[in-house]
Amino acid sequence: MFGYIYVNEQELKLKEYTAYRSFYCGLCRNLHLRYGRTAQMMLNYDLTFLALLLTGLYEPETKQEERRCVPHPARRHPMVSNGAIDYASDMCVLLSWQKLRDDWEDERKPLRRAAAARLHPAYRKLAEVYPRQAAALEENIRALGEAERGDLHEIDAVAGLTGQFLAEIFVWKEDVWAADLRTMGFYLGKFIYLMDALDDREKDAKRGNYNLFAPDGAIWGTDREREIEAILTDMMAKAARAFERLPVIEHAEILRNILYSGVWCKYAALRAQAEKKSKESAAKNSEAAEDDKRP
Numbered sequence: 001m002f003g004y005i006y007v008n009e010q011e012l013k014l015k016e017y018t019a020y021r022s023f024y025c026g027l028c029r030n031l032h033l034r035y036g037r038t039a040q041m042m043l044n045y046d047l048t049f050l051a052l053l054l055t056g057l058y059e060p061e062t063k064q065e066e067r068r069c070v071p072h073p074a075r076r077h078p079m080v081s082n083g084a085i086d087y088a089s090d091m092c093v094l095l096s097w098q099k100l101r102d103d104w105e106d107e108r109k110p111l112r113r114a115a116a117a118r119l120h121p122a123y124r125k126l127a128e129v130y131p132r133q134a135a136a137l138e139e140n141i142r143a144l145g146e147a148e149r150g151d152l153h154e155i156d157a158v159a160g161l162t163g164q165f166l167a168e169i170f171v172w173k174e175d176v177w178a179a180d181l182r183t184m185g186f187y188l189g190k191f192i193y194l195m196d197a198l199d200d201r202e203k204d205a206k207r208g209n210y211n212l213f214a215p216d217g218a219i220w221g222t223d224r225e226r227e228i229e230a231i232l233t234d235m236m237a238k239a240a241r242a243f244e245r246l247p248v249i250e251h252a253e254i255l256r257n258i259l260y261s262g263v264w265c266k267y268a269a270l271r272a273q274a275e276k277k278s279k280e281s282a283a284k285n286s287e288a289a290e291d292d293k294r295p
Contacts, residue, residue, distance in 0.1 A: 002045075019254060026081050031043055057247070159189075161193075164186065166186065166189030199266070
């Protein structure tokens, strides 16, 4: 479900991209050191965004160092560490255990069950440290499962459940900034759920799995696509307005790149993929029609 809150690399300056990667690599290392390889494999861009956002907002003491790692052994590269990355790492484990358990229940893949089992002790400890976030996760993921089993197709109701638990994930501290962070998390959560539904639509149809857009028929290039795009735009506009109310200076341009441009890269890729398939299908139909005309 996660991984849609990413930068538009082409629009970033080299210095900004290096800073972004230092957070991504720092979060990766943090997950490995504190929770092991299984947690490290659950690293995603959405939690990198959260680490950047909370660092820019709270400005915790941050350490940077250059290290080699298994995925990139050839040369050292910068990694940062701070309290915001610790928090993002904790939230990644909370989210990952729930996702792995959900994947096991949906698809019955043994590897998912084994990974969930390895993360479960850490999840239990983190649920005690962060009862608010853990309760929001459990309550809304349970409600999401019920909505999917009930074949509910109301966009606000279904996507809003992901929004509800991501709203709590975004709130590191209950302070004057909590309301705007909740607003950001809520609308980003809804956006992520809808993007995931669009991304997985064909795969879910083949497997017979629930998908919010399953009954819609054709989407790309139709009025339905324009309706969905308007909904996604409204969600990102509300998340961006909440962000602009926060006194973020450090890494602000990277965060703006993500909110105003990066989040749309996947949407553009999905649309381009649909257009390509449509052209290929039209070409095949044309060839078939020509074959039928031949004696």
